[in-house]
Amino acid sequence: MPSLFNAPARIVFLLGFALTLALLPCAFGREQRVSASSPSSNILVARVHLRDEDELRRFVSLGLDLLEMREGDDLFILTDAKQLGELRAQGWQVAIDQQKSTLASEQAAETFSNGYRTVTEMRAFVDDEAARYPNLAEVFTYGSSWQKIHMGGSAGSDLFGIRLTNKQTQGVKPTFFLMAAIHARELTTSELALRFVDYLLSNYGVDADVTWLLDEHQIVVVPVVNPDGHRIAEQGYYQRKNLNTTNGAGCANPPTIFNQSGIDLNRNFSFGWGTVNSPGEPVCGQTYPGTSAASEPETDAIQNLIRSLFPDQRGTQRTDAAPDNATGIMITLHSYSNLVLWPWGDISSPTPNANQLQAIGQKFASYNGFTPEQAIGLYPTSGTTDDWSYGELGIASYTFEVGDESGQCSGFFPPFSCMDGGSGGAFWPRNLPAFLYAARIARAPYQLGQGPSPESVSANVSDH
Ligand SMILES: [Zn+2]
Incomplete structure (x- = not known):
């Protein structure tokens, strides 16, 4: 199938590319409003009917x-x-x-600064929180973005x-890891992550449940996994990927809605990489997974961070179950469509912990009202x-x-x-209870997720 991205306009961008990119922070400065002539203003949303599994798999790999x-x-x-014409x-x-x-x-015609934070503002926010609550919080860095390394x-x-x-309170503590905005344009996700940080810190010593959570657990939050891409989204562009231009x-x-530089970081992780979304996909497409597993500094760094937070508790075979008392839980926030998803995303067979993952997923859904399902139920993905x-x-x-x-309230920029x-x-009030539940069961999610209601879980443990 021919590339969908070989339009003549591409040549123009090729000629001016290096200079334009170097000027990007100035040329698309935050103060500049997204005008009606922005690439985002000709957006169409199209419905695609896929007749069978084969068509589905071919379609999701078009990028x-x-x-x-x-x-x-x-x-x-x-x-x-x-x-649209080419697809037809x-x-x-x-x-x-x-x-x-x-x-x-x-939505694309609205300016960014209507409440959502920029990357700079997010960093300032967490720095301020850590300064206000030095006994409860510390900011850490875990790597550098692609642009920081290469530009x-x-x-x-x-x-x-x-x-x-x-x-x-010392000792090894169960961990809940919450991450957001690996897809840069999914703006609401960072705000949710930052509000959760503020909720926990401001309620410590006030709310008994929160106090217990921070005494006995570690909660680690990365509000923007893809800061380079987010800086472009801050200008009103639908940037999803990182900014690797190699x-x-x-x-x-600047990026259009279907043609942009970069690697889809959420196709770049090193488990099952390249199977559904292969490096043969169009480079400028939205789900291009990179040339090798964890090729991107953002992916490599967050894999290392997650490894540092949790022990390895599963064997190497697809059929190896994690033990019932495995510790640790993580949520990665995306938008949109009101779903709670769990592995696998690349194959339709359930994981060996499927019943446990489903039980927890259904509890999450009972709080936020989303639909719980195995990830491949949305569409196949890898990496x-x-x-x-x-x-x-x-x-x-x-x-x-x-x-x-x-x-x-739908879309990337609601x-x-x-x-x-x-x-x-009401993204925040609906998801806060789900986040709190994740933290409560972090000690042994597969066991506690099957057990009594989350409220009594914390009450029981607090008694000891
Ligand atoms: Zn996403």
Whole structure:
């Protein structure tokens, strides 16, 4: 099948690429509003009907901008009229979803700074929190972004997170790891992660449950796994991937909704890498997994971070179960479509811990109202974070897809007010109880997830 990305415009970008990229922070500075002529303004959302498993697998490997949602046998893509025509010419059954298209265009036209934090503001926020609560919090760095390593100067970012625990209580503590914005444009996810940090710190010594959580557990939060990409999303562009330009010199710059430089970090993890999403995918496509497993500094660094937080508790075979008393739990936040997902994403057979993962997933769903299912139920993926963290280490691992599939609070850039309310919104009050539940069962999720209600779990343990 011919590349979908060999448009003549690509040559223009190729010629001006190095200079334009070097100027990117200035050329697309934060103060600049996203105008009607922004690449995001011609967005269409198209529904694609896939008739069988073979079509599904071929379609997800095209590198298109797949929305993380599904209705029956239909998937949805962000696209434009030209690409839509190419897909039709190739025989795909695609139709514009007018309602979703209108909404996507409206959201893209809004400025970023309507409440969501920039990477710089996120770093300042966690630094401030750690300064206010020195006995409970410390900020750490765990690597450098692609731009920081390869561009020099002030480009790029340290990769950073915040570790929360009562430093006065010693010993090895069960860990809940929460990460957000590995896909840069999924703005609500960072805000959720940061609010959770603030909730825990401000309620320590006030709320008995939170106090117990921080006395007896370690909660580690990385609010923006992909800071380079986030800086582009901050300008109103639908950047999903990191900013590795090594093999993407011909990709659109600034990025368009379906043509952008970079590697999809959530296809780059080293467990099952390259199987569904292979390096043969279009380099400028949205799910390009890189040239090798964990090739990206952001992926490599977060794998190392997660390894440092959890022991390896699972064998090397697909059929090896983690023990019932395995410790540790993680959630990676994405948007959107109101799903709670667990491994595997690359094969349809269940994991050897499927019943336990499902029980916990259903508890999460009982709090946030999402639909719980094995990840492949959305569509096949390979090299994802949670396949890796479960597959490699055996820890209970989840993806949340935050936000409705349609309506006011759907999309990548929903109004900031959707964090607290709005039709299909209230992301924060709905997900806080799920996060707290994850922390409560972090000691032995597979056992505690089958057990009594989470409220009594903490009460019982607190009594000892
Ligand atoms: Zn995502």
